Amino acid sequence: MKQSFLLLSLALLFPGLAGAQQKVPVKKPAAAPTAVGLTPAGSGPKRPRNLSDEQLLDLVQRQTFRYFWDFGHPVSGMARERSNVSFDYGDEVVTTGGTGFGLMAIIVAAERGWITREQAAERTLKIVNFLWKADMYHGVFPHWLNGATGKTIRFSPKDDGGDLVETSFLFEGLICARQYYTRDTPAESALRNKILWMWEGVEWNWHQQGGQNVLYWHWSPNNGWSMNHQIHGWNECLVTYVLAASSPKYAIDKAVYDQGWATGNYFKNGKEFYKTKLPLGFDYGGPLFFSHYSFLGIDPRGLKDQYADYMQQNQAHTLINRAYCIDNPKHYKGYGADTWGLTASDSYKGYAAHSPTEDLGVISPTAALSAMPYAPEFSMQALRHFYNDLGDNIWGEYGFVDAFSEEHNWQAKSYLAIDQGPIVGMIENHRTGLLWKLFMSSPDVQRGLTKLGFESPQLKK
Template sequence: MPEPELIASEQSEQDELLSSLQQESFAYFIHEINPANGLIRDKSRPYWPASIAAIGLALAAYPVGVERGFMTRNEAVKRTLAVLRFFTNAPHGPGSDATGYKGFYYHFLDMNTGRRVWNCELSSVDTAFLLAGMLVAQAYFRHETAEEEEIGKLADALYRRADWHWMQNGKAAVSHGWTPEKGFLPYQWKGYDEALIIYLLGLGSPTHPLPKESYTAWTSTYTWKKTYDVELLYAGPLFVHQLSHAWIDFRGIRDSFMREHDMDYFENSRRATFVQQRYAKVNPLEFENYNEHCWGITSSDGPGPVTEQVKGILRVFYDYIARGSPYGPDDGTLAPWAVVASLPFAPEIVLPTIENFERMSLRKAQMYGYKATFNPTFPVEPNREFGWVSLYHFGLNQGPIVIMIENYRSGLLWSLMRQCPYLLTGLRRAGFRGGWLES
């Protein structure tokens, strides 16, 4: 049995490692911002637009930054107010040159004007991430100052503005989005994916709520699978098992689907994490560097699109795509951030993998923590252990690193969202019972 001093030393080293990784990842939100309006760049490419999901993650990360000493409370208040004031006053209507409509917002916004770019969609899921960040801010900034009181009022008003019923487009499930040019997109959020938070926030709305039947439509298309002798609610990309969990503590609370399977969504994410590791150990497609301490497949940037002959094997490489395991698509591209974001679920396999990433120097020459993605199988010159490496970092990647490290260390975000009455209402209307929800 290890000596207590040795255990304490190892824990101290791990805590120091997590602290430095968290702070470096948080730096993305310090620098990739327009201070005038608080908008956060989608990725670290010059002149790239903002992403409303990245803005929501930044809002959720600011309380972590305050608590960990990465920024002052005054600075966090200033940035949060800038964002909330911007969305409160931004152009809102059915025109093509607006910021949002019906309480939802366009996926990508010009960093300076805050208006729609690229003819993108009014995004239901990315709006949910944005509103979740606003509700975190409302729960955290409760000091008796005029600025923090304003944060609470603006966040509340913006959440209440969202017309979830409209976003159903007359159907049972929620639409992926809408454009002024073509109307609603031909897809609805069905089956298990990152949209769980849509339904919980939509069901909890006091102004334009989703009906309970929408949640039934969502869960009715779930896929339960047995993979590597592990039974779980299946989704291939690892981020699906993380993003809603960044905000919500699913430990011990269950909806009717999970009661039928005698588990909860937290345990499901734990199982999905182990499936990812087992897939890397089996490595059926014989990719370079896949092993028990080098894994992590999710939606991510990649070296393609291109087809290359590599060591006698014809391989197809993708660019940005929803990679998944064990059923693919997979082209050998690994995303270290997705491993870190599984830390609360399976620390016994995530921590050794993080330590291996440190040995691989995955932070070397990077501004914001780990390389976003790398592909050791993709041929590059000169040859190097990492193979191809993404040129950019993404706000959608950096946020889960900061938030999920904190949920593992202190449960801060989970604690804050437990104080959100709208979320509690949404969970109960979705049929969740048990655990902390009963106390």
């Protein structure tokens, strides 16, 4: 995902495809209930000042949540891909993975009282009912859907079918929802049942392409396996293998994890960068979203297998990313202890996978903010600077804009679902562990993690 490595490679081949800075406004959805405590954008006072840490975290989560609530698609309730027109497709593009993150943000909003539980369940059921009728392929959803019709919008010329990674992010949110909405009401009962039926119907092992010990990212009825994109670690896709192992009916074996995921040139690392040892992944860690997407649901605290301690992995990745920004070898304006965080996002050049090895001078607020569970003091330092000092330029209707560059005097005009969602969810996991508790409480997830050889305090013996 993160427009995935697939999009990143496409962006390199076809720079115009990114289209990230088209400034054509999308149509606003029909009015939704306004989140409690917020005034509509453009009215009311300027940013509140002199907030405590807890007040500031509340405000950032709540304002960011509005992306999914006020700006959700009016027909489907799904999360729009971005706040500006995407890739010349128009206003109807909704994202399956981003919707999974949005479902988790809605749970946070209900738990914190920004909306009622009944409103949250109603919106979630609306999304579930839409997905129930939308295009799917062997139970796997495409990357993009038309939010009004449920028909596939192709992501690239041959990517017009099932996207297993996007589907895993969607079900990360749906499983959290099924564990949260446990009351005996018509709405909560209906959404639990339909989520279960869809979850049972995902043919994860179909994506082994004939029984190979690896998962493939895409399959299309028009193009078959021609995308030919194997899912190897280390990247954002750990949850894909965990859910594939957790499936009640179409599960993969542990050999698929060991021989498919835990292989390749960028799985094991073990080298030191800025005096911090990095167990897995690319040199310097790669984009920070690797430590966010799978871990909105998977609790890394005490999570270990034969390859790594995943809290140590994510902390090391975060600290190396920050240390690089402080070192600032390219001497970009603004980088430092309170301005750090490189991950894939929009940039002044289009969409890019920002990291220490692809550094364009662009800071993405989601990078530092979604790292709150791993480096809370440093994430809070960045948050205060973004809000107090840079907020006149980068704080808006749905929280912080997608990215900015002081070096290039540029700020994105856009918000992206896959960047806004982790801000809400990972800050909440830092504060209460809410989403971690929900996802890890699923008996299916417990079984899948155990099958793959994981240890965790959350796993029942």
